[in-house]
Amino acid sequence: MIDTVSGSETLPFAVQLKALLDQEARYQPKLCGLRIIETAHDNGLRMTVKLREFEVKDLLSLTRFFGFSAETFSLAVSLLDRFLSVMKIQPKHLSCVGLCCFYIAVKSSEEEKNVPLANDLIRISQNRFTVSDMIRMEKIILEKLHWKVKAPTALHFLRLFHSYIQDQVPGNSKMILNLERLEAQLKACHCSFVFTKVKPSLVALALVALEIQEQHGYEHFPALTEAVLGLQQRLSIKDGDLVCVRELVAKCLIEYASTKCTKPNGQRLRWIISGRTARQLKHSYYKIAHLPTIPESSA
Template structure:
């Protein structure tokens, strides 16, 4: 959800209602899988590792934040009801990432399949990724559009700024894009934790924004109550979510050296910004975020041992593979026969 201009409260309420309606339609309660001693299913820890791998790839390619968050959403929606061997996880993850890039990015910014396979070192050929992509689309009924945590984060962030536009400058010394970049980096950190899959995207975003308000806004409680009412979220649910998210964010801060000061030097300005927060790659990250505001600065998939996706070993089907130089098929539903 890329905002190109400030929105009024009425427009923001409409966007929130629309996103919440979509989330209610798509959301399914996360059911943790039972641990197994056999190498027959992807473990939560392996899922987290795949998300971190996608995050690193996304940073190198400098794509929109929406691409990464949607890729993780597709990955989780796909893995929730199926079983697949861990050795196919990277093929699944890179196919989810490719689908998300084609959904969120401008056409000229979408990496070619050959380039993506090579730069990611996923160990899959382009034809294998294409076959996995078709399997994912079939399992998700060709419906990739869902309200993600990042969509809600944008909406809640804009709602706060619509009534407290000056608190960023006075309290943090950040403009809205820099502040949103900071929150989005925290969201990335949360996405790589399977224990937070149990939270709806709206709840995860609200927990992130209210935890931030508590640290920098004197009337954060009043703002939180207002957001709760507008999002129609139960306060006890938010309290529990905040505890989970705060625990996750504490691991991010604990990994930093003590007394660390990070300096951001804009390319067009010699004024340095010093802000004692967690480390973030501002040069790579801010360029993508600033475009948001036009600112200058369990179904079972049986994977047979020894087979590969390209050989048809995944029994839930999928379309043709195509050669390594074949373009990816357009994203459109299969017509009913």
């Protein structure tokens, strides 16, 4: 049976937070497996940090291509990292693993009517494996993850923290934190391997803390920082840990915004699609850069 994250937006903040925190540790990628990837040499025989990051960027492009939700992308990354941390795979199998994680996430998060056929996914991503290969790989992934699919992701925490802070600050300052911008920044962090070893709750809090830090001249800055401090205390996060991850986030966003990072291959992706799929897609889907631009702050 596929495991799910229980909870409802109508529940009190403390109840929602406890539910997420109770499951967070159980869904973390295995640190020992991540370290193997981190120390692997780029010889074409082992999984490396670079390969993982390129695969996640491709999943982000696919997410935007189909117009899928941020939940789908975050869940796909969670599934991929958890699987890579427990299984030593060869680089030649990575595209199949990544696409299967993406497909599992799509079927778990999107409406059934919007779920594409496996064959269309294969064609669009220009992979050379078959639907049968995907079916076999999907079963392996689910078995290795014990059929526990819907993990509490940094996106869940980010949205919960955003809602909490909005309730803590004066009414005329509620627009200071742009959730769309925060979610775009989180997607950039997902593309960086360094955050696979950080708890989702800490990544989310660091994103919020960084965004608020940049609003230091704002009238209600003290109220915002007080709200972040309250979250930090609830999560029992040390000052040093928050500062460290906040700096990692800042560095990641700077690198993500650079030309080199935004266009690693110096060209747009080119996908092969069937006529039927082409008719179903919006015109804007044909003009998607490799990585999306993070919206400017509305402040």
